[in-house]
Amino acid sequence: MSPPPTDEPGDGVDAIDDDRIVAAIRTAPKPVVNTTYLAGEFDVSPEALLERLESLVADGRLEGHEVVGEGYLWWLSIDEELEG
Secondary structure, three states: OOOOOOOOOOOOHHHOOHHHHHHHHHOOOOOOEEHHHHHHHHOOOHHHHHHHHHHHHHOOOEEEEEEOOOEEEEEEOHHHHHHO
């Protein structure tokens, strides 16, 4: 189940709270998601979301991996899993 949408149309990635992104991964049907899945959850383009996801990796909240030629995969960091 996805977190409830609270962003107004056109607000873009900057309007999405980091906790909502983490919650979308936590509640996803699989523990690993791709950028396209997350972009669909927030009605933004995958390209627009990529930099934000990379910043969450830098902050230690997510882990990610590029599958060459296919895109990126994202999952919660161990620290984030233990907090949830």
